[in-house]
Amino acid sequence: MLHTEQIRNNFTFAWADHVYNRERLVVELHCPLEKETMTGISLLAYVLSSATDRYRDIVSLSRYLDTLYGASLYVSASRAGNRMIIHFDVDNVSGLFLTEKDNGIRTAELLCDVITRPYLVDGCFPEETVCVEKEKLREEISFLINNKEAYCTRMLLQEFFRGNVRGLPDLGYTEDIDPINGRDLYDLYRKCLESCNINAFYCGSDLDEVKALVCRTIIDNGIGVRPVTFDNSAVSLPDMPFSRTEAAGTEQDIFSMIYHCGRRSDSRELAVLKVANSILGGMATSRLFMNVREKKGLCYTCVSNRITSGGSGIIIESSTSADKYEDNRDSIMEEFSALAASGPTGEELRQAKLGITNSLKGISDTVAGVSAHYFSSMNGTGRYLSPEDEIALIESVTSSDIKSLLSEMRYCGICRLHDDE
Amino acid sequence: MSKIDIESTAALLLNNRLFTGTTDSGLRVYVYEMPGKSSVSAQLAVGFGSTMVHVTDRGKRCRLPSGTAHFLEHKLFERNGVDSFTLFADLGASSNAYTTFNRTTFVFRSSTEYEEPLEILLDFFREPLFTKEGVEKEKPIIADEIRMYMDDPGWRTSFNLFRSLYRNIGINDDIAGSLESLQQIDYMLLNDCFRSFYRPDNMALAVTGPVEHGRVFEIAQKLTAAGTGSPRFTLTSAQEPEHIIKDSSLDRMNLSIPMFDMGFKEKAFREFADVKNELLMDMVLDLIAGESTEFFREMYDSNLLSDSFGSGFYSGDEYLCTYFEGDSHQPEKVRDMILDRIAELKRSGLDPDLFEERARTSVGSYISIFDSPGSVAGSLISCHFKNTSLYDIIQHVGNPDIDGANGILRDCFEPSQCSLSVIRPTDSGDQ
Structure with missing residues (x-):
């Protein structure tokens, strides 16, 4: 069971009943997504996770995490739709098993220190640390090409969202890294702390103490004193479908394509999208898997995923040998058109709903599942929808809902990686 | 403890x-x-x-x-x-x-x-x-x-x-x-x-x-x-030579940064098979080059390694392969530094304080298995095929043996049994 409390208009604290062997505390700061600052915010995650004022390098920090029975600390900065999210996350074995009863509190204190007491020299991030982490960020940006499927989809989204902040490249721009120094970066961090919205989640055995600690940390340090309003308008669809190809020396032709309806959906329509995606290519009995892969043997991978950024859409990813590329692509498009035209069969609808509801029921089995669902719900629609509420919406989806939503989606474009030949 | x-x-x-x-x-x-x-x-x-x-x-x-x-x-x-x-x-x-x-x-x-x-x-x-x-x-x-x-x-x-x-x-x-x-x-x-x-x-x-x-x-x-x-x-078993086939290999792909995997051909697992040794091997690998070591920090700060660096081992009845992998602009230098680090640890033995801290991580990992039905099922199957049980594992997790860990360090990681596999970017002129 998950509970939420609105501490301030831009600060929500959520907690789940503690019935797990692990405990978890997560704090997310939602900041504006801007071309000028996204590279710096990406770098912040590296710098903040490398030290605190008390543990001044990665080794002493790691050793401290070991003494907390292998607590894991994770700081990331990622783009979610039209915002940058700085995500602070720590999880640890439950104090129920330990004779040291302050293990949970010490873990929460560590996370709060990471947020508000970073290691500073002369009031700014140490230049040496910033220099090392700049190299890591530079490498991480260039490393994105190694995962070809993800690279291809990233390329697709950049093209689809061209001219919109949602299309900014993940992690920012290599050319923006060089000028960053410790002082500028710390100034940027202060601005992020001031102008942000906050979502926190806790599940553990020290709820009262941890909640008080987190609230004190946020309020006493002026975090989020300037709430941010995010522009949630829908994306404009391209006039003509785009097609982008890149020679990547790949064994297979790897491609991603996007269908989008160019308007935002409410919670119910997002449930329709979830079921539609499941039937099209989101599960092992989907039409793409059964027809394109199993019946026609055109590929090994053929899956679809939902996209909710800038409105509702579906991305389809596949890869196959070059000689089968066109047949594979055309078959996928035929499957989409057929589903949009006729809707799913009663049996397909029943199976998809059953699969999704069972998976929603299983969320409560782990603390990781509960927190992931909470943040996914909050970051997707801005309000928390419990698994039970979501199940009710899923149950209400009809075949004509799916027909209607998919018919509204337009084919917007494709990106393809292929061999150099 | x-x-x-x-x-x-x-x-x-x-x-x-x-x-x-x-x-x-x-x-x-x-x-x-x-x-x-x-x-x-x-x-x-x-x-x-x-x-x-x-x-x-x-x-x-x-x-x-x-x-x-x-x-x-x-x-x-x-x-x-x-x-x-x-x-x-x-x-x-x-x-x-x-x-x-x-x-x-x-x-x-x-x-x-x-x-x-x-x-x-x-x-x-x-x-x-x-x-x-x-x-x-x-x-x-x-x-x-x-x-x-x-x-x-x-x-x-x-x-x-x-x-x-x-x-x-x-x-x-x-x-x-x-x-x-x-x-x-x-x-x-x-x-x-x-x-x-x-x-x-x-x-x-x-x-x-x-x-x-x-x-x-x-x-x-x-x-x-x-x-x-x-x-x-x-x-039936394969007739496998005791020594490695070659000490390096080079491949090329459309990559940004070279990737490497350095591995050791260890004694066949059936000579080593023991859940206690498996747990200790995990700890030894972390204590050689894990994030809690000064060695890792030196490599990281010198831009020789990134967060992608990791270690582990593959084992079956007929093989045991320990490895360190990641991405680096200088994979050969990383290999040499890891070999030097291992040689130094073989001489000095593992640091007891670091060993104790790392032992706590094993306790946390073990308890975490029991939160998810999927991870318990996976662990039960894994134990079955290794002829052990979750009861055995917790006994060893709770009573880690530094002498045993030093023994593993001594017996494994021989430089002559090491090979380095590197994939470099297609357009790089590096050899």
Whole structure:
């Protein structure tokens, strides 16, 4: 069971009943997504996770995490739709098993220190640390090409969202890294702390103490004193479908394509999208898997995923040998058109709903599942929808809902990686 | 030492929850009852993995085409023209299967309604009939899977390493085989391999979640029958040279930064097999170059390594391969520095304070297994094939032995047994 409390208009604290062997505390700061600052915010995650004022390098920090029975600390900065999210996350074995009863509190204190007491020299991030982490960020940006499927989809989204902040490249721009120094970066961090919205989640055995600690940390340090309003308008669809190809020396032709309806959906329509995606290519009995892969043997991978950024859409990813590329692509498009035209069969609808509801029921089995669902719900629609509420919406989806939503989606474009030949 | 009471933790996690038994057919069954959970996880694993290619065929030694175990896994999900995914999905359960070096595993996850999915899972293993047409139809799909892995630099770096370390053991072949070996597999071979290896006494079932152990045993008892007739194939061991094949390999791909995998061909696992040694090996690897070591920080700060750096080991009856992997602009320098670090640690021994801190991480990891039905099921299967149990593991986790760890450090990681596999960017002029 998950509970939420609105501490301030831009600060929500959520907690789940503690019935797990692990405990978890997560704090997310939602900041504006801007071309000028996204590279710096990406770098912040590296710098903040490398030290605190008390543990001044990665080794002493790691050793401290070991003494907390292998607590894991994770700081990331990622783009979610039209915002940058700085995500602070720590999880640890439950104090129920330990004779040291302050293990949970010490873990929460560590996370709060990471947020508000970073290691500073002369009031700014140490230049040496910033220099090392700049190299890591530079490498991480260039490393994105190694995962070809993800690279291809990233390329697709950049093209689809061209001219919109949602299309900014993940992690920012290599050319923006060089000028960053410790002082500028710390100034940027202060601005992020001031102008942000906050979502926190806790599940553990020290709820009262941890909640008080987190609230004190946020309020006493002026975090989020300037709430941010995010522009949630829908994306404009391209006039003509785009097609982008890149020679990547790949064994297979790897491609991603996007269908989008160019308007935002409410919670119910997002449930329709979830079921539609499941039937099209989101599960092992989907039409793409059964027809394109199993019946026609055109590929090994053929899956679809939902996209909710800038409105509702579906991305389809596949890869196959070059000689089968066109047949594979055309078959996928035929499957989409057929589903949009006729809707799913009663049996397909029943199976998809059953699969999704069972998976929603299983969320409560782990603390990781509960927190992931909470943040996914909050970051997707801005309000928390419990698994039970979501199940009710899923149950209400009809075949004509799916027909209607998919018919509204337009084919917007494709990106393809292929061999150099 | 860790401030945790091992006996009471073991009792809290295992007593009155873990039940084991064997059906009349010889299938070993593990049930872990988790009354508060909302999903059930089941895994049925067969002791037939991609490395198990050396067999005797009615007494005569021969080699199965690489990828045979993986091909069987693909075909078992289709029975009599019906895709088994559909049967599970019909009940709202999700299913999957995968082949590793040492076994093939079939899994499903369902809501609290688990009896019917379990019956479907066990029904797979009654006599299947692979047809020529069905097997030939699957080949292009598997060929695409093989090509897909060729585009994965991490996968390619690892298998290039294995080919530098091993000559005959099946670990040097891709799990799905090659485009050539795929063509050597036919429906008769699959039928014979099924009868030879998919026998209840070569399999284990783990069911975890809000289940009732008596009911699981009943279903398993009802639906499994002992293997009949004498199998055509019997597993045999490979004749593997003691030394590595070559000390380095270089490949090229469209990459941004070179990737590397340095590995050691250690003594065969059967000479080392012991759950205690496995746990200690994990700790030793972390203490050589994990994030809690000054050594890691020096490498990281010098931009020789990134966060992607990691270590681990692969083990089976016939092999033990320890490795360090990541991306680096200077992989050879990283290898040399790791070898120097190991030499220094062999001389000085492990730092007792660091060892104790790392031991706490093992305690945390062990307890974490028990939160998720899927991870408990996976651990039970893993224990079964290593002839150990979750009870044994916690005893060793709770009483780590630094002398044993130093012994492993001394006996393993010989520089002459090390090879470095590197993939460099296609357009780089580096040699």
